[in-house]
Amino acid sequence: MDRTTGGAPTRPPQGVAGAVLLLGVLLAGAAPLIPLAVLVYRHEPELLPLFAVPLAVLVAAWRIARDRARDQLTDPLTDLPNRHALLLAAQEAIAEHGDDQDWNVGLILLDLDRFRSLNDALGHTAGDRLLVHIARRLHRALRSGTHNPGRDDPDDVFSSLPPPVQQSLRPVVARMGGDEFAVLLPGVGRPDTLERVARALIAELAAPIRLDGLLLVLEASAGVCVYPAHAQDAEALLRRADVAMAHAQRRRTGVEQYDETRDLDTPYRIGLLGDLRRALETSEVQLHYQPKVAFDGRVVGLEALLRWERPGQGRVPPDEFIGLAESSGLMPRLTDYVLETAVGQLAIWRAQGLEVQVAVNVSPRDVLNPGFADRVAAHLTRHHVPAAALQLEITERLLLDDSRLAADTLAELRRYGVGMSLDDFGTGHSSLVRLRSLPVGELKIDRSFVSRMVADDHDAAVVRCSVELAHSLGLTVVAEGVEDDETWEKLHSMGVDAVQGWLVSAALPADQATAWLMVHRTGAPAVELLAPPPALPPVAAPTTPQ
Template identity: 60%
Template sequence: MKPTERAVADSGMRGFARLAAPLPAFPLVVGAAAVVLTGGVYHALRAGSALFPDGGTGWALAVLTGIIVGHLVALGRDRWWGGTGSGAALTLAVLLLYGWLPAALVSLAVVVLVAGARSHRWRQGLLHGSSDILGIGAAALVLAAFGETPSVRDPWQPLDWGIGAACEIVLAAAVYLAVSRLLLHMLLAPQGAGLPTVSRPALARQGLVGVALLGIAPLICVVAMTLPVLLPLFAVPLIALDSTLWIARARAEEQLRDPLTGLPNRQWLLERTWSALEDAEQSGLRSALVLIDLDRFRSVNDTLGHLAGDRLLLQIADRLRLALPRGAEAARLGGDEFAVLLPVADSATSVMRIARHLVAELGSPLDLDGLTLVLEASAGVAVFPDHALDAEGLLRRADVAMYQAKRDRTGVEVYEYKRDSNTPDRLGLLGDLRRALDAGEVELHYQPKVRFDGQVAGLEALVRWVHPERGSVPPDEFIAIAESSGLMPHLTEYVLETALAQVAIWREQGLKVPVAVNVSPRDVHTPGFAGAVAARLARHGVPPGALQLEITEHVLLEDPQRAADTLAGLTAHGVKMSLDDFGTGYSSLVHLRRLPVSELKIDRSFVARLAIDNEDAEIVRCTIDLAHSLGLVVVAEGVEDDETWERLRDLRCDAVQGWLVAAAMPPQEATAWLLARGSQGWQRPVRRKELGPASAPGQVVLHSRSEPLS
């Protein structure tokens, strides 16, 4: 076996060993079997009855048992626990001939001998033997109910069997198999798993094996009583039955297991999740699903090759197993995507904490032939019943959250309905938005930016949509829908076309003010975007300097090189760039040096508390100083009161935008607002306390500081 194959096999066994951890009921089952077996031996010895047949029959049975044990040991596999066709057939035959005690001794002999050859599996072997003994005891009670109590001294002769005996044998065999296999399932299945995926096809196979046992066990009885020397020949069909069972079982497990890492796959995860949700619903508890995706793993495959990528995935799978909290179960869904099922979850907060721990563990350095690699991961969390009521819905919503975390570079995100464009309601809204764009029903409103001398520095075009049935739809809602679908380029094209047409109208009216348009990272990463913008400028007869594109630093996170090429192309055409929402990203200072921007906009979250929060004030001051040192113009967003205006002027901010100046206005109102200001520009309303004794007669005093001017 090659080293890689051995690693895969070992990882697979470790993965399924987690599914086969004996439960606390282990001592009860083993203890009950020990009591039954000890009592039977004691009773037989006191009665002077033999424990096992002697003579040729006894030796023939012993040889057959030895062959079966040798076969199990020679297989070199650890998965014989859980029921073998050969051992069960032999045990059932001895039960029918000589009663439950010799049958229990045969089962115990198989367990002891095979467990001795595999000392590291003694616990599961002991559990299997105990379950088998209890199943044998249950079958003996069935026979006793019909008046059949075979023993070594008084065997149940096959020649005495009739139609009634055949029914008794079928019932006894069914009880034996049902009790022994049910106990094994209850003790080896995961806690709260119900009927796990692996066991469902296994039950069908066990049923077929049971039918085969009914055909072989009576034949063993007949030969044992008539020509025992031929008993060892039954090893051939019994071993063939074992091999058939193992092949079928291996194929079923392969369908539920990832061939590389040995982790369960998507099919297993979905069915296991269904079981967990059913248990959670009955208990009134929560369950959760965490979907994990490795960031930029494709570059590893492209650079080092797929074989190196597979070896890294093996390390990732091992780390994931070790980092799992108690009761959690992991699966590989394909590629570099993994999932973790938490059958019981306290809350979304606790699941987020677990997800962050898993992401941190997977983000630790990895060693590949002396090369140290760091692979970051993103995770999405969905909780039952908060986010979905079925397995497929939970998986899909965890996937939505995961891609949100990947896009925003936050590491971990919990599912939010308002950010999911795939809900029926939001899909309907997406269709309505597409129709509204085609019909020209989406409007642009314009909000001025003014300098502290009152001159208008420009206007920002803001999208507004009034739905015919829903009314005004918040921009954050429908823009998020457009970004998460293929509609964003269409929306950007519509906004650019509408804004440039309005700029052309204003320039004809002598209003030569630049207009800023927001563009998304998807727009910047679209091939040919810079050329398309230049073509629109030429078509409308608008000089490039009259257009300003507002971007966020997220444009560099997905494909930095393509973004840099697009931005360089735009600036080469003369289009000005503005960095929006500064301060809300993760590496803004670094991006300031990489982005060809001429303007920086301080996010309103810092401006809103500028006058009352010293820390925010210090952040704003440092940002303004930094921007000025780089030759950038600074605009403060969300200015709504005089105190903020005064502080920004003292900090040497270049321009402001907000309700203190004006709210976003439709084109007609924006035109009237610009014409009314004329060459004098905008004059800030003067508060009464600012009027001194020398105030001019007739001075207008406005008391409201938050209302937009018209």
């Protein structure tokens, strides 16, 4: 070798071996190691045979590490990026424009509705094939819209997305796990644009799919979230998109934007939830009672309404902390607290000669909770209160749940003699078939119709039709939100049976409600029973409400 010039060897005894070694390294996919092999070949060619075996081991280790790193970022079923890869992509998209105040990153989280039932019915193999097909649809929809510059369809929402200027900032379609997918859109910051894209993707997924001779139509729910409007980092972006998606599933609206007021994990709501737990332990949450009266002045019952004065914070709106309890899993405990307090107050009033009926609101989640009827019966038995003195108000949301458990629970409560009322009628999605099958004895017309019926003929027509429908089904009708004499008279002329609202009385604390009842002392009408009520199940010993 000419060591003065550092050139190629003057004799090529290892030339063939060196060329073969370099070609092997190249074919092995270890191109970054070629400079090392060239360096050995140029300066110490006699070492090439000794270098070959360690190099082969190094190449194999390098390929294993490369494949392992790729597998850690790839979903094995769909070959899409996985959750970790999406998180890294979001972090990169945010970091590369960290100094740009106008830079946005949008995220859409999609979840297939009722996929678990479909998977159980068709089998997991068919379910996996379906997920692969969905992944391809999502990828194709975004690629055809954002990467086709010749596409100029004003009705195509994908064509309105900004073109990616860097490979690293292209839209990313990922599988988060199970039947959940995500779409990361760097540069897209308008929530309404994201919502349109999400609805377009849901429409793409809804196109019929033929699988094993079956024609399937899929539905999905989506949550959208934007950096920095909704989240300040990539992890918060993913979590809050998940909050929005869960809300879309609960409300069955298809797509929802992130809303901080529905997020349990904001500092305010975390503190509120902790305070609510403590308030239930210390009886800080109170019940106020609003009377319901007939047009002849008879008191037909009272509705128990929750009130909470948070120390140092003032009164918390009931919708806020009740919604928090329902979404956090605290609802069964809150319902038991209300039932125990209301039934206990009924026992006090009965001891004073005030035989009235008290209505308690329960959520669909309460009714669907196994053992709910027995819990209600336990409260009544513990305080020696007859079942007819208690009425449970359910909402139209329960009509959307075609659940045998819900129907059985309500029927069991009705057999005990507990009254049933359908609350907020007209604001949900009532099914007349299900309404007829529910064991309710009372229908309450929502205040949103009652309060406008004097000035709005359409609302007056809704009230009139509701009264006629209820009476045709043998139900008693109560109108909520009555606040003036004109509304009172109009409801009376329509045949409404009873009213509730500020014109009669505001919701009163227990002591003031007692004084009001003493002035308006009267017996409540008997609750119509579908069958003679059986004896309530005995309670072995008093227990503390959970």
